[in-house]
Amino acid sequence: MPKFWKTPSTTTYATGRSTSSTTASLTTARHSGTSPSTMSEPFSFSGQTGALATMHRKEQVMAPLLQQELGVHILVPQNFNTDEFGTFTRDIERTGDQLSAARLKAEKAMALTGLKLAFASEGSFGCHPLIPSLAYNRELVILLDRRYHLEIVGQATSTATNYSQTQVTNVAAAQAFAEQVGFPTHGLVVMADPQPTAKTVIFKGITTSEQLVEAVTWTLRRFGQAHLETDMRAMHNPTRMKVIAQATQDLIRKTQQRCLNCGYPGFDGVERQPGLPCSGCGLPTDLTLAVLYCCKQCGWQQTVRFPEGQETADPAQCAYCNP
Ligand SMILES: [Zn+2]
Numbered sequence: 295m296p297k298f299w300k301t302p303s304t305t306t307y308a309t310g311r312s313t314s315s316t317t318a319s320l321t322t323a324r325h326s327g328t329s330p331s332t333m334s335e336p337f338s339f340s341g342q343t344g345a346l347a348t349m350h351r352k353e354q355v356m357a358p359l360l361q362q363e364l365g366v367h368i369l370v371p372q373n374f375n376t377d378e379f380g381t382f383t384r385d386i387e388r389t390g391d392q393l394s395a396a397r398l399k400a401e402k403a404m405a406l407t408g409l410k411l412a413f414a415s416e417g418s419f420g421c422h423p424l425i426p427s428l429a430y431n432r433e434l435v436i437l438l439d440r441r442y443h444l445e446i447v448g449q450a451t452s453t454a455t456n457y458s459q460t461q462v463t464n465v466a467a468a469q470a471f472a473e474q475v476g477f478p479t480h481g482l483v484v485m486a487d488p489q490p491t492a493k494t495v496i497f498k499g500i501t502t503s504e505q506l507v508e509a510v511t512w513t514l515r516r517f518g519q520a521h522l523e524t525d526m527r528a529m530h531n532p533t534r535m536k537v538i539a540q541a542t543q544d545l546i547r548k549t550q551q552r553c554l555n556c557g558y559p560g561f562d563g564v565e566r567q568p569g570l571p572c573s574g575c576g577l578p579t580d581l582t583l584a585v586l587y588c589c590k591q592c593g594w595q596q597t598v599r600f601p602e603g604q605e606t607a608d609p610a611q612c613a614y615c616n617p
């Protein structure tokens with residue numbers, strides 16, 4: 295077997311600009327003074343150390359954002375095997391759904407470090423829910439805080455992903471695929487079968503032409519075919535790393551949104567109300583008229599009208615004006 299495939303390679307990544315879809319410009323003001331005085335400086339993260347559950351260098355994009363925006367120092371636990379919660383290469387099935395996996399990783403990071411604050415992220419890839427021909431990436435980033443019994447989830451979705459697979463029977467076809475998917479700045483995976491088991495030989499983290507040729511040649515000789523796919527692990531996929539940065543920005547935005555009644559962080563929209571009136575005929579459209587926000591701690595609610603800043607809808611979006 296080629297020797298290279300367990301050797302980690304190093305790549306540096308630029309932090310993606312925030313493009314998270316902010317749905318409302320709520321005040322981020324803290325406690326308004328009407329609640330118990332014990333909350334005069336409630337729910338502070340500044341100066342805290344938080345564990346980040348990753349072994350795929352997500353700290354490269356997450357740590358600077360969490361440090362700058364929340365004042366949290368990030369600690370990455372050593373020897374933390376996040377693969378046990380599932381791998382993109384399917385040799386280890388994910389534990390539960392995407393959010394459960396993120397939560398479990400954050401809990402494990404707390405257990406390993408003894409810290410009461412932890413962060414984790416979990417990505418998923420597949421077809422776009424509305425346009426199946428488009429590949430789609432959804433990233434979740436979770437904050438767990440045991441001091442405040444707090445769980446906040448940030449999210450980003452993107453069709454800017456190189457997520458792709460192919461079967462080849464010769465090296466030239468493998469090289470052609472590699473060229474299409476951003477190799478070598480984006481890593482590749484080679485294996486014989488698209489449905490691997492825990493025993494399947496999987497060449498992960500391929501980032502040089504020599505490694506690619508060697509892995510494909512070895513697999514072809516043994517099995518007569520090779521299955522290639524993009525390596526979706528964050529450190530081998532700068533496109534994904536940008537979406538993780540966006541999800542982190544979304545998490546920070548939600549964390550900074552405080553309940554105006556009790557100051558609890560993570561004051562977020564829980565229900566979208568359609569009905570934004572058409573500017574042509576005035577009839578309600580399917581576009582968002584208002585978003586209902588609710589505090590997970592005290593249950594206080596607030597309705598934010600015109601969350602997108604528009605008080606009417608384009609007639610192109612109206613079922614009457616543009617049937
Ligand atoms: Zn509240």
Ligand SMILES: [Zn+2]
Nearest residue numbers: 572575612615
């Ligand atoms: Zn209309």
